[in-house]
Amino acid sequence: MMSTIGDVAKRAGVSRMTVSRVINNSSYISPETRERVLQAIAELGYIPNTLARSLRFKQTKTIALVLADITNPFFTTITRGVEDTASEQGFSVMFCNTDESQSEELGYLNVLLQRQVDGVLLVPASHTLESISFVQDRGTPVVLLDRHIANARVDSVRGDSEQGAYEAVCYLLELGHRRIALVNGPPTISTAVDRAAGYRRALLEAGLGGSAERIYYGEFTSEGGYRTAKRALAVKPLPTALFAANNFIALGAYQAIRELGLRVPEDISIVAFDDLPLTMEPFLTVVAQPAYEIGQRATELLLARLAGEGPTEPQEIVLPTHMIIRRSSGPPPADQA
Amino acid sequence: MMSTIGDVAKRAGVSRMTVSRVINNSSYISPETRERVLQAIAELGYIPNTLARSLRFKQTKTIALVLADITNPFFTTITRGVEDTASEQGFSVMFCNTDESQSEELGYLNVLLQRQVDGVLLVPASHTLESISFVQDRGTPVVLLDRHIANARVDSVRGDSEQGAYEAVCYLLELGHRRIALVNGPPTISTAVDRAAGYRRALLEAGLGGSAERIYYGEFTSEGGYRTAKRALAVKPLPTALFAANNFIALGAYQAIRELGLRVPEDISIVAFDDLPLTMEPFLTVVAQPAYEIGQRATELLLARLAGEGPTEPQEIVLPTHMIIRRSSGPPPADQA
DNA sequence: CTGTTAGCGCTTTCAA
DNA sequence: TTGAAAGCGCTAACAG
16 A cells, blocks of 8 residues: 555666655656656655654654643643644644643653653643653653642743733722632642732732732532532622633633522623633633733744754743723622622 | 663663563563563663554554534534544544645645554545545445445445435424525535535425525635625525524524624524524524444544454445534514414 | 665564 | 663755
8 A cells, every 4th residue: 555665666667765855856767757756656656754764864844732631622722732733833733731740741741752752741630740841851852831839940832820810800990899719720720829929919919908809729620610600609798800710710600690590791801811711602801811922922932842943941931911891701790789 | 862762772781572572461471571661661761662563563553534614613523523432442643734735635634644543534535536536446345434335335424415405404394494594514515515415395285386496505614604694684675594504504594694783593594504503692503413322433433444344345334413402593574374 | 877785663573 | 670772754964
């Protein structure tokens, strides 16, 4: 089926090297010879085996994208940014879903290194150094996406969670809210930590001390958001606004609110991190991150590393977020303000 | 950095073959020798290079997923089904976005074959045989997803577009609609053709002749849906219902409707193919396809082919759809029934 | 301008 | 139980 360079050489009556040179334009070849080789290639439908090439060059022109769940539109969009950028430069992308499991993550990284990927884009499932070291120790460059890890000497690209959260909470404060609950992800993930920090800063600046803090940690999933919001909504007096630490949490939190018979935004406002695109009547007020650009920039950085370019020091790229105010937020109920 | 089997052999004081045998458990090795080898592997952090292995076995344990746009939640979910199924069986997945361009598609397939992927999952951008033949002629199995191609000897897995469309239109007819416009994708894609066929069958069964047909072809995108819906809405008397041939078209169509100052569903109903998940208040009535399962079944079929299992004849798997009735549809305006 | 040799990392013979 | 030789498909380096 798949013919080799030897088949082409035989058919064209030349050596394999000559065929190689024609394919790669790596040296002058007489027009007639080249013609015969091209002819043979066409007749056989020959396609070079880049595996063999990779074995020599120790370069597979393949990168890996390891993330939590490609089903989350935030990651989907990142993924698209990654693939577009990579393919522009002749790189292919392999992807894996860890579902936030560190052991899944390590398993995948192991397979990916066996496959000799040139570099890894990683949305780390935990704040430990283990996964990163595993890859870096074997000489493969890593760029972290969305999340960063303290003390790791590693490139990273993410949205500004702290500032984004700060702005969202300031917005709610300006609307008159004073009881704002943060329905958060797990404290082991930097985005959750950073968003909590931004939330805290906004409260403090507004003169609301630590006693006003209502932070609930949970999972970055819809089910997690539902459960965590339930906890937040079990405290009296009720919060007048929920700040959901990501889009999936917002989905679950909304459900929890509706089950209590409360209306959004009349009884309670919701603001979330990450957009929820693709809806007919956009409803959720969000802190949108430049997801596509995060994927793009991270890939550019990784490919630059592979090319030996860029500064030696690890880069930390933090992109600005922007708020989109929609109908899920408004002033608190009159009797609560 | 990356140590080789030779490094391990040297460190353990054995031959490379012995190391190979330890790694693959392919023959008896004395306990002491095995122990020393394992020790050396651990000390070096050795990871086998599967590229070299692939070169011999002509098996990369990698499959490719070539689709239109991973950003569409329908494809995202398929993608997730593919990856879960593939990784369960030790396969990795490469993915590529064609944006419905046949030339992009061919370019990607070429790269993928060069990379020696074992099989290809393809959402074909066109109804021609070119792409499929290109891959099959080189001995690489292909499974079509979502779309099928006439006269192609190839496996395929998809949702039942004809029946799904039939049911959606029957539902609208039962509500009392008589002027139903199909805002379709391009006539070169089987899903658009099949959905038109189901639409037609429902109208005919209801005793509405060909004169009742309002089929508008366009693109499977939001912008395309917008433009095509504009055309559908330029015809008087106005349709009382739009049947959008996919979720993105529905998004654009909805915008077109709102721009005319019409309300959904009071003035005009919308029903669409493919769900639009991840919304707080689901609104759109849809014909939902089992996207995850399409990815799963297609991958299972492909991997079975790779294992030399299954019937010789090409399989055509058609999965049932199911309607989800929500708020975007209702009876036609009283004066129009 | 073209061919020969050697080797990338691994494993399948065949020997010892 | 272990090792040596050969080769998967390709190309750099060195002839000629």
